[in-house]
Amino acid sequence: MKNIKIATIPGDGIGKEVVPAATEVLKAVSEVHGGLAFDFTDFPYSCEYYLEHGDMMPEDGLERLKDFDSIFLGAVGNVNLVPDHISLWGLLIKIRREFEQVINIRPAKVMSGVQSPLVNPNDFDLIVVRENSEGEYSSVGGRIYRGEDEIAIQNGIFSRKGTERAMRFAFELASNRKKHVTSATKSNGIYHSMPFWDEVFKDVSKDYPDITTDSQHIDALAAFFVTHPEKFDVIVASNLFGDILTDLGAGIMGSVGIAPAANINVNGKYPSMFEPVHGSAPDIIGKGIANPIGQIWTAKMMLDHFGEEELGTVLLDVIESTTHDRILTPDIGGKHTTREVTDEIIKRLKAK
Numbered sequence: 001m002k003n004i005k006i007a008t009i010p011g012d013g014i015g016k017e018v019v020p021a022a023t024e025v026l027k028a029v030s031e032v033h034g035g036l037a038f039d040f041t042d043f044p045y046s047c048e049y050y051l052e053h054g055d056m057m058p059e060d061g062l063e064r065l066k067d068f069d070s071i072f073l074g075a076v077g078n079v080n081l082v083p084d085h086i087s088l089w090g091l092l093i094k095i096r097r098e099f100e101q102v103i104n105i106r107p108a109k110v111m112s113g114v115q116s117p118l119v120n121p122n123d124f125d126l127i128v129v130r131e132n133s134e135g136e137y138s139s140v141g142g143r144i145y146r147g148e149d150e151i152a153i154q155n156g157i158f159s160r161k162g163t164e165r166a167m168r169f170a171f172e173l174a175s176n177r178k179k180h181v182t183s184a185t186k187s188n189g190i191y192h193s194m195p196f197w198d199e200v201f202k203d204v205s206k207d208y209p210d211i212t213t214d215s216q217h218i219d220a221l222a223a224f225f226v227t228h229p230e231k232f233d234v235i236v237a238s239n240l241f242g243d244i245l246t247d248l249g250a251g252i253m254g255s256v257g258i259a260p261a262a263n264i265n266v267n268g269k270y271p272s273m274f275e276p277v278h279g280s281a282p283d284i285i286g287k288g289i290a291n292p293i294g295q296i297w298t299a300k301m302m303l304d305h306f307g308e309e310e311l312g313t314v315l316l317d318v319i320e321s322t323t324h325d326r327i328l329t330p331d332i333g334g335k336h337t338t339r340e341v342t343d344e345i346i347k348r349l350k351a352k
């Protein structure tokens, strides 16, 4: 029996609704498989935890998480309780950084039965490789003066190591796909970091002569995501550009509620973390209508990560069969609840 130890952190808002749903699905996956067991341990780290303890997680929080095989997180953020930059940096971004989850991979594709907001979208299937440890997500800078003379300085951090690492990851991924990598840049407007980004991209691409490349400014790239998403395969982007592009990727799929993501530790020193693209969705908390597919598809990425690709494919096929049959939550045009979609996925999995 293969036993996988998973730390679950539902976090805030609908994270508390979709993580339990996806955990139930994983339990069904384990039943179907027979030789695979998941051992879940739940951690209450959240904005409510902050109010009680003055921090998003205990001082030894990372110590408690580090020996798990992976972390399965929902979302972090409740601005009614804690400012976002405090809660996200105290939990989500802290784990990404301290556990050296330097790559964030986020696929987007046409899902059967889910109406894209694009009129007659061509069949797209792309994946964004987002640098996940530095870039524009930075705590370097400061604020001086108050009022009229106030100044805020925010520095972006682009190391050769980090930039190259994300790009190599993208090229490796592309070699098993359509052998094309697009670089998201903005070297016409950002004076230092983006010309540097372009140079590193050029250098790295020399090591992959069988992979074709192109480079697009992020503004144009955003427009192409809407007009011709089918033209893309692997896109490598900085932390913020990747963040924005993947909500856009989710948008053209039909909803941010179905988009999955994986924060990958590439050196094997710490667990990777699996959490969907979306946030805590404060506008729909407690209504029972959060789309669980983003979190469940994220569970599929976790299965892939553990070498269970066959099972991962079964799970994605089951997800897509339910959307195909229009068992949909309201965000993608249906009337079904989180519970109903989850139950349907579990039922179909068990029938496999």
Ligand SMILES: NC(=O)C1=CN([C@@H]2O[C@H](COP(=O)(O)OP(=O)(O)OC[C@H]3O[C@@H](n4cnc5c(N)ncnc54)[C@H](O)[C@@H]3O)[C@@H](O)[C@H]2O)C=CC1
Pocket (backbone or CB within 6 Å): 014, 018, 074, 075, 076, 077, 078, 079, 084, 088, 092, 256, 257, 258, 275, 276, 277, 278, 279, 280, 281, 282, 283, 284, 289, 290, 291, 292, 294, 331
């Ligand atoms: N990785 C994380 O933990 C993230 C956390 N956040 C945090 O979440 C909070 C809300 O952020 P927003 O910018 O509003 O982004 P959001 O992704 O939470 O919500 C944007 C819109 O998408 C909808 N939506 C999101 N997930 C959905 C789902 N599963 N099913 C149906 N509809 C869904 C929401 O109802 C809302 O209308 C903030 O505190 C923010 O900082 C935001 C993004 C990522």
Ligand SMILES: CC(=O)C(=O)O
Pocket (backbone or CB within 6 Å): 088, 243, 277
């Ligand atoms: C915070 C956020 O939206 C992200 O890192 O994806």
Ligand SMILES: [K+]
Pocket (backbone or CB within 6 Å): 073, 074, 075, 076, 275, 276, 277, 278, 279
């Ligand atoms: K999330």
Ligand SMILES: [Mn+2]
Pocket (backbone or CB within 6 Å): 243, 244, 247, 277
């Ligand atoms: Mn985001």
